[in-house]
Amino acid sequence: MVKGVLIDWGGVLTTSLSHAISRWIAADRIEAGHYYTVMRELIEHAYKTDDGESIVHALERGELDGPSFERDLAARLRTVDGEPPVPDGLLDRMFAGFERVDAMYDMLRDVRGHGLRTCLLSNSWSNTYPRDGWDEVFDAVVISGEVGMRKPEPRIFHHALDRIGLPGEECVFIDDIEANIVAARALGISGIHHRDPDTTITELESVLSLTLRRA
Structure with a gap:
Protein backbone atom coordinates (compact mmCIF):
# COMPACT_ATOMS: atom_id res chain seq x y z
CA MET A 1 0.00 0.00 0.00
CA ALA A 96 10.77 33.79 -14.17
CA GLY A 97 8.24 32.16 -16.52
CA PHE A 98 7.44 29.34 -14.11
CA GLU A 99 3.79 29.57 -13.07
CA ARG A 100 2.10 27.68 -10.26
CA VAL A 101 -0.18 24.81 -11.35
CA ASP A 102 -3.10 24.93 -8.92
CA ALA A 103 -4.45 21.52 -9.95
CA MET A 104 -1.29 19.85 -8.68
CA TYR A 105 -1.45 21.67 -5.34
CA ASP A 106 -5.13 20.72 -4.99
CA MET A 107 -4.14 17.12 -5.66
CA LEU A 108 -1.50 17.24 -2.91
CA ARG A 109 -4.03 18.63 -0.41
CA ASP A 110 -6.32 15.73 -1.20
CA VAL A 111 -3.47 13.25 -0.87
CA ARG A 112 -2.68 14.58 2.61
CA GLY A 113 -6.37 14.65 3.44
CA HIS A 114 -6.45 10.90 2.82
CA GLY A 115 -3.68 10.42 5.37
CA LEU A 116 -0.69 10.05 3.06
CA ARG A 117 2.60 11.81 3.75
CA THR A 118 4.13 14.14 1.16
CA CYS A 119 7.64 15.38 0.48
CA LEU A 120 8.94 17.94 -1.99
CA LEU A 121 12.11 16.55 -3.60
CA SER A 122 13.65 19.17 -5.87
CA ASN A 123 16.99 19.86 -7.53
CA SER A 124 17.67 23.56 -7.14
CA TRP A 125 19.63 25.88 -9.42
CA SER A 126 20.27 28.46 -6.72
CA ASN A 127 16.70 29.63 -7.29
CA THR A 128 14.24 31.05 -4.78
CA TYR A 129 11.18 28.90 -4.17
CA PRO A 130 7.73 30.45 -3.56
CA ARG A 131 7.02 28.70 -0.26
CA ASP A 132 3.70 30.32 0.66
CA GLY A 133 1.22 27.59 1.58
CA TRP A 134 3.77 24.79 1.61
CA ASP A 135 2.76 23.79 5.14
CA GLU A 136 -0.63 22.85 3.69
CA VAL A 137 0.76 20.42 1.12
CA PHE A 138 4.11 19.07 2.37
CA ASP A 139 5.11 17.08 5.43
CA ALA A 140 8.77 17.53 4.48
CA VAL A 141 10.85 19.57 2.04
CA VAL A 142 14.14 18.33 0.55
CA ILE A 143 15.93 20.79 -1.76
CA SER A 144 19.21 19.63 -3.25
CA GLY A 145 21.25 22.78 -2.66
CA GLU A 146 20.20 22.82 1.00
CA VAL A 147 21.13 19.19 1.74
CA GLY A 148 24.23 18.79 -0.45
CA MET A 149 22.73 15.95 -2.48
CA ARG A 150 20.97 15.80 -5.84
CA LYS A 151 18.70 13.60 -7.86
CA PRO A 152 19.34 11.01 -9.23
CA GLU A 153 21.77 10.15 -6.40
CA PRO A 154 20.30 7.35 -4.25
CA ARG A 155 21.27 9.14 -1.04
CA ILE A 156 18.86 12.04 -1.61
CA PHE A 157 15.97 9.61 -2.05
CA HIS A 158 16.95 7.83 1.17
CA HIS A 159 17.10 11.21 2.90
CA ALA A 160 13.61 12.14 1.67
CA LEU A 161 12.22 8.77 2.76
CA ASP A 162 13.75 9.25 6.21
CA ARG A 163 12.13 12.68 6.47
CA ILE A 164 8.65 11.17 6.06
CA GLY A 165 9.44 7.94 7.89
CA LEU A 166 8.51 5.52 5.12
CA PRO A 167 10.30 2.81 3.11
CA GLY A 168 10.63 3.19 -0.63
CA GLU A 169 8.18 0.38 -1.29
CA GLU A 170 5.43 2.45 0.30
CA CYS A 171 6.03 5.59 -1.77
CA VAL A 172 5.48 6.95 -5.26
CA PHE A 173 7.72 9.58 -6.85
CA ILE A 174 6.59 12.16 -9.46
CA ASP A 175 9.17 13.92 -11.63
CA ASP A 176 9.49 15.26 -15.17
CA ILE A 177 13.04 13.93 -15.72
CA GLU A 178 13.14 10.27 -16.69
CA ALA A 179 16.60 9.64 -15.19
CA ASN A 180 15.24 10.57 -11.76
CA ILE A 181 12.30 8.20 -12.17
CA VAL A 182 14.66 5.37 -13.16
CA ALA A 183 16.80 6.04 -10.06
CA ALA A 184 13.76 6.01 -7.78
CA ARG A 185 12.45 2.76 -9.21
CA ALA A 186 15.85 1.14 -8.61
CA LEU A 187 15.27 1.85 -4.90
CA GLY A 188 11.82 0.24 -4.91
CA ILE A 189 9.91 3.51 -5.22
CA SER A 190 7.07 3.59 -7.74
CA GLY A 191 7.53 6.28 -10.38
CA ILE A 192 5.24 8.53 -12.40
CA HIS A 193 6.93 10.40 -15.25
CA HIS A 194 5.14 13.75 -15.30
CA ARG A 195 4.14 15.20 -18.66
CA ASP A 196 0.97 17.14 -17.83
CA PRO A 197 -1.26 17.54 -14.76
CA ASP A 198 -4.28 15.57 -15.98
CA THR A 199 -2.22 12.53 -16.96
CA THR A 200 -0.22 12.57 -13.73
CA ILE A 201 -3.29 12.93 -11.53
CA THR A 202 -5.02 10.11 -13.41
CA GLU A 203 -1.98 7.85 -12.94
CA LEU A 204 -1.73 8.75 -9.25
CA GLU A 205 -5.43 8.03 -8.75
CA SER A 206 -4.83 4.57 -10.19
CA VAL A 207 -1.82 3.94 -7.95
CA LEU A 208 -3.63 5.13 -4.82
CA SER A 209 -7.13 3.86 -5.72
CA LEU A 210 -8.44 7.33 -4.83
CA THR A 211 -10.34 10.12 -6.57
CA LEU A 212 -8.31 13.34 -6.34
CA ARG A 213 -9.43 16.93 -6.77
CA ARG A 214 -8.58 18.91 -9.88
CA ALA A 215 -8.85 22.67 -10.37
Whole structure:
Protein backbone atom coordinates (compact mmCIF):
# COMPACT_ATOMS: atom_id res chain seq x y z
CA MET A 1 0.00 0.00 0.00
CA VAL A 2 1.32 3.44 -0.95
CA LYS A 3 1.53 5.75 2.05
CA GLY A 4 3.70 8.58 0.73
CA VAL A 5 4.20 10.81 -2.29
CA LEU A 6 7.53 12.37 -3.24
CA ILE A 7 7.21 15.12 -5.85
CA ASP A 8 9.42 17.47 -7.87
CA TRP A 9 8.79 21.23 -8.14
CA GLY A 10 9.92 22.86 -11.41
CA GLY A 11 7.96 21.53 -14.36
CA VAL A 12 5.66 19.49 -12.11
CA LEU A 13 4.12 21.88 -9.60
CA THR A 14 4.81 24.65 -12.09
CA THR A 15 4.25 25.06 -15.80
CA SER A 16 6.85 23.37 -17.98
CA LEU A 17 10.50 24.33 -18.08
CA SER A 18 10.33 24.59 -21.86
CA HIS A 19 7.60 27.23 -21.54
CA ALA A 20 9.67 29.29 -19.09
CA ILE A 21 12.81 28.98 -21.20
CA SER A 22 11.00 30.05 -24.37
CA ARG A 23 9.80 33.23 -22.66
CA TRP A 24 13.30 33.98 -21.36
CA ILE A 25 14.95 33.36 -24.73
CA ALA A 26 12.60 35.89 -26.32
CA ALA A 27 12.99 38.44 -23.52
CA ASP A 28 16.81 38.26 -23.39
CA ARG A 29 17.13 37.84 -27.16
CA ILE A 30 19.16 34.65 -26.76
CA GLU A 31 20.24 32.78 -29.88
CA ALA A 32 17.95 29.79 -29.40
CA GLY A 33 19.71 27.13 -31.45
CA HIS A 34 23.04 27.75 -29.73
CA TYR A 35 21.36 27.79 -26.31
CA TYR A 36 19.74 24.39 -26.83
CA THR A 37 23.04 22.89 -28.04
CA VAL A 38 24.85 24.16 -24.94
CA MET A 39 22.15 23.06 -22.52
CA ARG A 40 21.71 19.65 -24.14
CA GLU A 41 25.39 18.94 -23.50
CA LEU A 42 25.21 20.16 -19.89
CA ILE A 43 22.02 18.27 -19.03
CA GLU A 44 23.05 15.04 -20.73
CA HIS A 45 26.32 15.16 -18.79
CA ALA A 46 24.46 15.79 -15.55
CA TYR A 47 21.71 13.20 -15.97
CA LYS A 48 22.57 10.69 -18.70
CA THR A 49 26.28 9.88 -18.45
CA ASP A 50 28.84 8.80 -15.87
CA ASP A 51 31.59 11.05 -17.23
CA GLY A 52 32.44 12.61 -13.89
CA GLU A 53 31.41 15.84 -12.24
CA SER A 54 30.10 18.95 -13.99
CA ILE A 55 29.09 22.47 -13.07
CA VAL A 56 25.46 21.31 -12.98
CA HIS A 57 26.28 18.65 -10.36
CA ALA A 58 28.05 21.28 -8.28
CA LEU A 59 25.28 23.85 -8.66
CA GLU A 60 22.52 21.42 -7.73
CA ARG A 61 24.37 20.27 -4.60
CA GLY A 62 25.06 23.85 -3.57
CA GLU A 63 28.82 23.42 -4.01
CA LEU A 64 28.84 26.17 -6.66
CA ASP A 65 26.97 29.39 -5.99
CA GLY A 66 24.48 30.91 -8.38
CA PRO A 67 26.56 33.92 -9.49
CA SER A 68 29.51 31.67 -10.38
CA PHE A 69 27.28 29.41 -12.46
CA GLU A 70 25.67 32.43 -14.12
CA ARG A 71 29.07 33.74 -15.21
CA ASP A 72 30.04 30.34 -16.59
CA LEU A 73 26.75 29.86 -18.45
CA ALA A 74 26.68 33.42 -19.81
CA ALA A 75 30.16 32.89 -21.28
CA ARG A 76 28.85 29.82 -23.16
CA LEU A 77 25.76 31.56 -24.56
CA ARG A 78 25.22 34.44 -26.97
CA THR A 79 22.45 36.81 -27.88
CA VAL A 80 21.20 37.37 -31.42
CA ASP A 81 23.65 40.29 -31.51
CA GLY A 82 26.56 37.90 -30.93
CA GLU A 83 27.28 39.10 -27.39
CA PRO A 84 27.08 37.04 -24.19
CA PRO A 85 23.96 37.74 -22.09
CA VAL A 86 24.22 39.72 -18.86
CA PRO A 87 25.25 37.16 -16.21
CA ASP A 88 23.85 38.94 -13.14
CA GLY A 89 20.39 37.56 -12.42
CA LEU A 90 20.54 35.12 -15.35
CA LEU A 91 18.99 32.22 -13.43
CA ASP A 92 16.18 34.36 -12.04
CA ARG A 93 15.38 35.51 -15.56
CA MET A 94 15.50 31.97 -16.92
CA PHE A 95 12.97 30.70 -14.40
CA ALA A 96 10.77 33.79 -14.17
CA GLY A 97 8.24 32.16 -16.52
CA PHE A 98 7.44 29.34 -14.11
CA GLU A 99 3.79 29.57 -13.07
CA ARG A 100 2.10 27.68 -10.26
CA VAL A 101 -0.18 24.81 -11.35
CA ASP A 102 -3.10 24.93 -8.92
CA ALA A 103 -4.45 21.52 -9.95
CA MET A 104 -1.29 19.85 -8.68
CA TYR A 105 -1.45 21.67 -5.34
CA ASP A 106 -5.13 20.72 -4.99
CA MET A 107 -4.14 17.12 -5.66
CA LEU A 108 -1.50 17.24 -2.91
CA ARG A 109 -4.03 18.63 -0.41
CA ASP A 110 -6.32 15.73 -1.20
CA VAL A 111 -3.47 13.25 -0.87
CA ARG A 112 -2.68 14.58 2.61
CA GLY A 113 -6.37 14.65 3.44
CA HIS A 114 -6.45 10.90 2.82
CA GLY A 115 -3.68 10.42 5.37
CA LEU A 116 -0.69 10.05 3.06
CA ARG A 117 2.60 11.81 3.75
CA THR A 118 4.13 14.14 1.16
CA CYS A 119 7.64 15.38 0.48
CA LEU A 120 8.94 17.94 -1.99
CA LEU A 121 12.11 16.55 -3.60
CA SER A 122 13.65 19.17 -5.87
CA ASN A 123 16.99 19.86 -7.53
CA SER A 124 17.67 23.56 -7.14
CA TRP A 125 19.63 25.88 -9.42
CA SER A 126 20.27 28.46 -6.72
CA ASN A 127 16.70 29.63 -7.29
CA THR A 128 14.24 31.05 -4.78
CA TYR A 129 11.18 28.90 -4.17
CA PRO A 130 7.73 30.45 -3.56
CA ARG A 131 7.02 28.70 -0.26
CA ASP A 132 3.70 30.32 0.66
CA GLY A 133 1.22 27.59 1.58
CA TRP A 134 3.77 24.79 1.61
CA ASP A 135 2.76 23.79 5.14
CA GLU A 136 -0.63 22.85 3.69
CA VAL A 137 0.76 20.42 1.12
CA PHE A 138 4.11 19.07 2.37
CA ASP A 139 5.11 17.08 5.43
CA ALA A 140 8.77 17.53 4.48
CA VAL A 141 10.85 19.57 2.04
CA VAL A 142 14.14 18.33 0.55
CA ILE A 143 15.93 20.79 -1.76
CA SER A 144 19.21 19.63 -3.25
CA GLY A 145 21.25 22.78 -2.66
CA GLU A 146 20.20 22.82 1.00
CA VAL A 147 21.13 19.19 1.74
CA GLY A 148 24.23 18.79 -0.45
CA MET A 149 22.73 15.95 -2.48
CA ARG A 150 20.97 15.80 -5.84
CA LYS A 151 18.70 13.60 -7.86
CA PRO A 152 19.34 11.01 -9.23
CA GLU A 153 21.77 10.15 -6.40
CA PRO A 154 20.30 7.35 -4.25
CA ARG A 155 21.27 9.14 -1.04
CA ILE A 156 18.86 12.04 -1.61
CA PHE A 157 15.97 9.61 -2.05
CA HIS A 158 16.95 7.83 1.17
CA HIS A 159 17.10 11.21 2.90
CA ALA A 160 13.61 12.14 1.67
CA LEU A 161 12.22 8.77 2.76
CA ASP A 162 13.75 9.25 6.21
CA ARG A 163 12.13 12.68 6.47
CA ILE A 164 8.65 11.17 6.06
CA GLY A 165 9.44 7.94 7.89
CA LEU A 166 8.51 5.52 5.12
CA PRO A 167 10.30 2.81 3.11
CA GLY A 168 10.63 3.19 -0.63
CA GLU A 169 8.18 0.38 -1.29
CA GLU A 170 5.43 2.45 0.30
CA CYS A 171 6.03 5.59 -1.77
CA VAL A 172 5.48 6.95 -5.26
CA PHE A 173 7.72 9.58 -6.85
CA ILE A 174 6.59 12.16 -9.46
CA ASP A 175 9.17 13.92 -11.63
CA ASP A 176 9.49 15.26 -15.17
CA ILE A 177 13.04 13.93 -15.72
CA GLU A 178 13.14 10.27 -16.69
CA ALA A 179 16.60 9.64 -15.19
CA ASN A 180 15.24 10.57 -11.76
CA ILE A 181 12.30 8.20 -12.17
CA VAL A 182 14.66 5.37 -13.16
CA ALA A 183 16.80 6.04 -10.06
CA ALA A 184 13.76 6.01 -7.78
CA ARG A 185 12.45 2.76 -9.21
CA ALA A 186 15.85 1.14 -8.61
CA LEU A 187 15.27 1.85 -4.90
CA GLY A 188 11.82 0.24 -4.91
CA ILE A 189 9.91 3.51 -5.22
CA SER A 190 7.07 3.59 -7.74
CA GLY A 191 7.53 6.28 -10.38
CA ILE A 192 5.24 8.53 -12.40
CA HIS A 193 6.93 10.40 -15.25
CA HIS A 194 5.14 13.75 -15.30
CA ARG A 195 4.14 15.20 -18.66
CA ASP A 196 0.97 17.14 -17.83
CA PRO A 197 -1.26 17.54 -14.76
CA ASP A 198 -4.28 15.57 -15.98
CA THR A 199 -2.22 12.53 -16.96
CA THR A 200 -0.22 12.57 -13.73
CA ILE A 201 -3.29 12.93 -11.53
CA THR A 202 -5.02 10.11 -13.41
CA GLU A 203 -1.98 7.85 -12.94
CA LEU A 204 -1.73 8.75 -9.25
CA GLU A 205 -5.43 8.03 -8.75
CA SER A 206 -4.83 4.57 -10.19
CA VAL A 207 -1.82 3.94 -7.95
CA LEU A 208 -3.63 5.13 -4.82
CA SER A 209 -7.13 3.86 -5.72
CA LEU A 210 -8.44 7.33 -4.83
CA THR A 211 -10.34 10.12 -6.57
CA LEU A 212 -8.31 13.34 -6.34
CA ARG A 213 -9.43 16.93 -6.77
CA ARG A 214 -8.58 18.91 -9.88
CA ALA A 215 -8.85 22.67 -10.37
